[in-house]
Amino acid sequence: MSHDSTRELRDLEVVGGNGLLHRRAFLTGSGVLAAAFTGYRLSDTAHAQQLIDEPWSKAKGVTIPEYATPSPYEKGVARTLSNPRGEPRTQHARTPHHLINGTFTPNGLHFVISHSGAPDIDPARHRLVIHGLVRRPLEFTLDTLARYPMVSRMTFVECGGNSAPLYSNQPVQAGVQAIHGLVSCSEWTGVPLSMLLDEAGIDPKAKWIIAEGADSLALSRSVPMAKALDDAMIALYQNGERIMPGNGYPMRLLLPGWEGNMNVKWLRRLKLVEQPALSYYEARTYAPILPNGKAYQFNFLQEVKSFITHPSPGLTLSGPGFYEISGVAYSANGRISKVMVTADGGRSWAEAALQEPVHSKAFARVRAPWRWNGGPVVLQSRAWDEGGNVQPTRPQIIAARGQTKAPVTNLMAFPSQHYNGPTSWTVEASGEVKHVYA
Amino acid sequence: MSHDSTRELRDLEVVGGNGLLHRRAFLTGSGVLAAAFTGYRLSDTAHAQQLIDEPWSKAKGVTIPEYATPSPYEKGVARTLSNPRGEPRTQHARTPHHLINGTFTPNGLHFVISHSGAPDIDPARHRLVIHGLVRRPLEFTLDTLARYPMVSRMTFVECGGNSAPLYSNQPVQAGVQAIHGLVSCSEWTGVPLSMLLDEAGIDPKAKWIIAEGADSLALSRSVPMAKALDDAMIALYQNGERIMPGNGYPMRLLLPGWEGNMNVKWLRRLKLVEQPALSYYEARTYAPILPNGKAYQFNFLQEVKSFITHPSPGLTLSGPGFYEISGVAYSANGRISKVMVTADGGRSWAEAALQEPVHSKAFARVRAPWRWNGGPVVLQSRAWDEGGNVQPTRPQIIAARGQTKAPVTNLMAFPSQHYNGPTSWTVEASGEVKHVYA
Numbered sequence: 001m002s003h004d005s006t007r008e009l010r011d012l013e014v015v016g017g018n019g020l021l022h023r024r025a026f027l028t029g030s031g032v033l034a035a036a037f038t039g040y041r042l043s044d045t046a047h048a049q050q051l052i053d054e055p056w057s058k059a060k061g062v063t064i065p066e067y068a069t070p071s072p073y074e075k076g077v078a079r080t081l082s083n084p085r086g087e088p089r090t091q092h093a094r095t096p097h098h099l100i101n102g103t104f105t106p107n108g109l110h111f112v113i114s115h116s117g118a119p120d121i122d123p124a125r126h127r128l129v130i131h132g133l134v135r136r137p138l139e140f141t142l143d144t145l146a147r148y149p150m151v152s153r154m155t156f157v158e159c160g161g162n163s164a165p166l167y168s169n170q171p172v173q174a175g176v177q178a179i180h181g182l183v184s185c186s187e188w189t190g191v192p193l194s195m196l197l198d199e200a201g202i203d204p205k206a207k208w209i210i211a212e213g214a215d216s217l218a219l220s221r222s223v224p225m226a227k228a229l230d231d232a233m234i235a236l237y238q239n240g241e242r243i244m245p246g247n248g249y250p251m252r253l254l255l256p257g258w259e260g261n262m263n264v265k266w267l268r269r270l271k272l273v274e275q276p277a278l279s280y281y282e283a284r285t286y287a288p289i290l291p292n293g294k295a296y297q298f299n300f301l302q303e304v305k306s307f308i309t310h311p312s313p314g315l316t317l318s319g320p321g322f323y324e325i326s327g328v329a330y331s332a333n334g335r336i337s338k339v340m341v342t343a344d345g346g347r348s349w350a351e352a353a354l355q356e357p358v359h360s361k362a363f364a365r366v367r368a369p370w371r372w373n374g375g376p377v378v379l380q381s382r383a384w385d386e387g388g389n390v391q392p393t394r395p396q397i398i399a400a401r402g403q404t405k406a407p408v409t410n411l412m413a414f415p416s417q418h419y420n421g422p423t424s425w426t427v428e429a430s431g432e433v434k435h436v437y438a
Numbered sequence: 439m440s441h442d443s444t445r446e447l448r449d450l451e452v453v454g455g456n457g458l459l460h461r462r463a464f465l466t467g468s469g470v471l472a473a474a475f476t477g478y479r480l481s482d483t484a485h486a487q488q489l490i491d492e493p494w495s496k497a498k499g500v501t502i503p504e505y506a507t508p509s510p511y512e513k514g515v516a517r518t519l520s521n522p523r524g525e526p527r528t529q530h531a532r533t534p535h536h537l538i539n540g541t542f543t544p545n546g547l548h549f550v551i552s553h554s555g556a557p558d559i560d561p562a563r564h565r566l567v568i569h570g571l572v573r574r575p576l577e578f579t580l581d582t583l584a585r586y587p588m589v590s591r592m593t594f595v596e597c598g599g600n601s602a603p604l605y606s607n608q609p610v611q612a613g614v615q616a617i618h619g620l621v622s623c624s625e626w627t628g629v630p631l632s633m634l635l636d637e638a639g640i641d642p643k644a645k646w647i648i649a650e651g652a653d654s655l656a657l658s659r660s661v662p663m664a665k666a667l668d669d670a671m672i673a674l675y676q677n678g679e680r681i682m683p684g685n686g687y688p689m690r691l692l693l694p695g696w697e698g699n700m701n702v703k704w705l706r707r708l709k710l711v712e713q714p715a716l717s718y719y720e721a722r723t724y725a726p727i728l729p730n731g732k733a734y735q736f737n738f739l740q741e742v743k744s745f746i747t748h749p750s751p752g753l754t755l756s757g758p759g760f761y762e763i764s765g766v767a768y769s770a771n772g773r774i775s776k777v778m779v780t781a782d783g784g785r786s787w788a789e790a791a792l793q794e795p796v797h798s799k800a801f802a803r804v805r806a807p808w809r810w811n812g813g814p815v816v817l818q819s820r821a822w823d824e825g826g827n828v829q830p831t832r833p834q835i836i837a838a839r840g841q842t843k844a845p846v847t848n849l850m851a852f853p854s855q856h857y858n859g860p861t862s863w864t865v866e867a868s869g870e871v872k873h874v875y876a
Contacts, residue, residue: 056557059654060554061552061557063522063523064519064524064550066522067507068546068682070680071680071682071688079506081503085501086498086502088498100678101590101627101674102627102677106545109506116499118499120494121511129489143756149762152803187541214495239544239677240539240540240542241515241544244508268495310584318581365590367588
C-alpha cells in the first residue's frame with residue numbers, strides 16, 4: 001500500500017478490517033470521500049471525445065406508450081421461474097435483489113409463489129364475504145370497498161421458506177436471488193380489516209378467522225383475531241396501481257410482517273370461528289419437524305433479517321478501490337434499529353447507514369462505504385430491530401432447526417423454514433463473489 | 439333526513455357543510471364509522487350465494503411470467519397520449535390519478551413529456567461527462583457510478599405546464615388526468631451530484647451548471663450551483679428498477695421540487711459555467727409573458743398544490759352515503775403540513791388526514807371522510823406546506839398571471855404556467871362529477 005493510499009484511508013476513517021469505512025463518509029461536501037475516486041478521473045483529451053454524438057442522439061426516439069415498460073436492455077432484470085411452463089405444481093418467481101436498488105420492489109419484480117398460477121378473476125364479478133361468528137354477514141364488491149376509508153403502508157411480504165437454502169450443510173453455490181428472492185417490499189393501499197369486522201359485528205366467541213382465496217386450491221389459512229384487529233388490511237393497490245395478477249388481484253389479505261402464505265391472495269372470504277382450521281398449509285407445509293422430533297406450528301412472524309445485495313454473486317468487482325456495500329434489512333417486530341457489517345468474516349464490524357425514513361415492517365436500505373484492497377474478504381451483515389431482537393448466528397439457528405446431512409443441490413428441498421441467520425459472501429482476488437459460511 | 443341518519447351524522451361529527459366528517463372517524467375500533475355502511479349489508483341468504491365457485495376458481499390459473507404486468511382487466515388504467523403515433527412534435531403521456539391510489543406513481547404510469555420520443559440508449563456505451571469550470575473533467579459509465587454511495591428519496595416531478603387548463607376563462611370540461619396528469623411521484627435512487635462535483639473540483643467562478651440530454655434535441659437547462667450542491671441527484675433507479683425509457687433511461691438529473699423540464703433526462707453532460715445558457719426551454723417555453731408585459735424566467739419551484747382525485751370526473755357516485763374524499767398534495771418547499779377540504783364550495787372547511795409518513799417534496803395522500811346527502815355539492819382542497827405557504831385562490835393567481843379571453847378547448851394552448859390554485863369538482867344529484875370554478 002502506497003503512502004498516498006494510506007493517508008487516504010486514514011482520512012476516510014477505517015473502522016473495520018479489510019477496508020470498512022465509517023458511514024460518516026457519506027456526508028457530502030467534505031471532499032474526503034471524493035478523494036477515494038481519483039482513479040476514475042480522465043484527461044481533458046479523453047473526456048472531449050465523449051461529446052461526440054452517439055447514434056441515439058441523432059435519431060428520432062421511440063414513441064412513448066400508454067403504459068411504460070423497462071428498456072429492452074434491461075430484459076435480464078427479471079424474476080427467475082421454478083416452473084416456467086406452468087406445469088401442475090407450485091410456481092416460484094424470485095426477486096432479483098442484486099439488480100435493483102432503493103427501499104422497495106417494483107411490481108414487475110415482486111416475488112410470487114402460486115400453487116395453481118394466477119386465477120383470471122373478473123373484478124366486476126369478484127366478491128369478498130365476511131361470515132361465521134358475526135352479527136351480520138357482509139358481502140363486498142370492489143365498488144363498495146372503494147367507498148371505504150383507506151390506508152397506505154410500506155411493508156414486506158416474505159415466504160416462510162425464503163432463505164431455506166441456508167439449511168444446507170454446505171453453502172449452496174447460488175446468489176441472492178436464488179437464496180433470498182422470496183421476499184419483496186411494496187406500498188400496499190386498502191381498507192383496514194378492523195373496520196370491516198366492526199361493521200360485521202364480532203361475536204365474542206370468535207377467536208380466529210379463516211381466510212380463503214379464489215384460486216383453484218381455495219388456499220386457506222387461519223389468522224388470530226388479534227392480528228386481524230391490529231394492522232391487517234384488505235389490500236387493493238400495490239405500489240399505487242391495482243395488485244398484480246400473481247400477487248392477488250383484485251384483493252388480498254395483508255398481515256404486515258407475517259408469514260407470506262398467510263397473506264391470502266385472491267381473497268374471497270373471511271370466516272370468523274372459534275378454532276384454527278389446521279388447513280393444509282398450516283398443518284403440513286409450514287409445520288416442519290424440528291430436531292427434537294416435535295413440529296413447530298403457527299410460526300407467524302418473519303423475524304429480523306438482513307442480507308447484502310451489492311456486491312453479491314453475479315456482480316463481479318472490477319478492481320480494488322471504493323465500493324458501496326448495500327443490502328436490505330427488515331423485521332416483523334417493527335423498525336430496523338441498527339445494521340452492522342463486516343468485511344473480515346466477523347472479526348470486526350462497522351455500523352451501516354440506513355436510508356431514512358425507516359418504516360416499520362418494511363425494507364430498510366442498508367449502505368456502508370468500503371475500500372476493497374483487492375485481497376480476499378468475507379462480507380456479512382447483522383441486523384437489530386427496535387424490539388431489541390437480533391439475527392441469530394448460523395450455529396444458533398442450526399442447533400434449533402437442523403440442517404441437511406449432505407450438500408443440497410435442489411433449492412426446493414430443505415428441512416425447515418424461517419431462516420433468519422446471516423449470509424456471507426466472499427470476494428476473491430479476481431473480484432468474483434461467492435456464497436460461503438463464516 | 440330520517441331520525442336514524444341524523445343521529446348517525448351526529449355520532450360521526452359533521453365538521454363541514456354538505457356532510458364533511460371529522461377525520462377522527464378514521465380511527466378504527468370505535469364502531470362509529472362502521473355504522474355509516476349499514477346500507478351495504480346483505481342477508482344471510484344473499485351472502486351464501488356468493489360462496490358458489492366462479493369459473494376462475496375451478497380452472498388452472500395463468501402462468502406466472504418473468505416480469506409481471508397488470509391484469510388485462512386493467513387495460514383502461516393507462517396514460518393518455520397527445521401524440522400516440524410519435525409524429526415529429528412533442529409527446530405528452532399523462533398520469534391517471536383518478537385510477538390509482540397511495541403515495542406514489544407506478545413506473546408504467548409516470549407522466550412523460552418528450553420532444554423527440556425516448557432515445558434508444560445502449561447503457562454500456564452511454565457516458566456522463568462533467569466539465570467546464572472544474573479542476574479535473576470527469577467521465578462516468580453506469581459501472582463506475584454503481585460504485586458510488588447512493589441515496590433514495592421519494593419526490594415528485596411536475597411539468598411547469600401542469601394544471602395550465604385552469605388558466606381558461608371558463609372551466610374546461612376535463613378530468614384530473616387531463617388537467618393535472620403532468621405530475622407524478624417516485625422513489626428515485628442514485629448518486630448525490632454534490633459528491634461528483636466535489637471530485638471534479640469546482641472552480642469558484644462557476645455559478646451555474648448547464649445540463650444536457652442525449653436526446654436528439656440535446657435538451658439543455660441551466661441549474662444554479664446552490665441547487666446542484668443541495669439535494670440534486672444523478673438518478674439511476676426509479677421505484678427500485680432502472681429508470682423507464684421515457685423518464686430518462688439510463689440516468690437523469692433529479693432536482694427535487696423543481697420545474698420538471700430542468701430534471702434533464704438521458705443526461706450526458708454537466709458543464710460548469712459563470713452564466714446561465716438562456717437555452718430554448720428557459721428563454722422561451724418556460725418564460726411566458728405576464729399581464730404587465732414582462733416575462734417571468736427561472737421560475738424554478740413547483741409551489742404548494744393539491745387536487746382531489748376521488749371523486750373526480752369519470753368516477754360517478756353510486757348514490758348517497760359514505761365516501762372517502764381522497765387526493766394528493768405536494769410542495770417544492772418541503773413537507774405538506776395541512777390540507778383543508780370543503781364540500782360547499784368554500785363556505786366551510788374540514789382538515790383532512792394525511793397518510794404518514796409525509797415526505798419532503800413528495801406526494802402526501804390526503805383523505806377525508808364524507809357522507810354525501812345526494813344533493814349538489816362543490817368539492818375543493820387547499821394545501822399548506824411547512825414553510826407556511828398556502829395555495830393561492832384562483833382570482834389571486836389569475837390576477838398575477840392572466841387567463842384566456844375565450845373558453846379553451848385545446849389543452850395545449852395556455853397563457854401561463856405554474857398554476858397552483860385550487861381545483862373544484864361539483865357532484866350533481868345524478869352522481870356525475872364535473873369541473874367548475876368556485
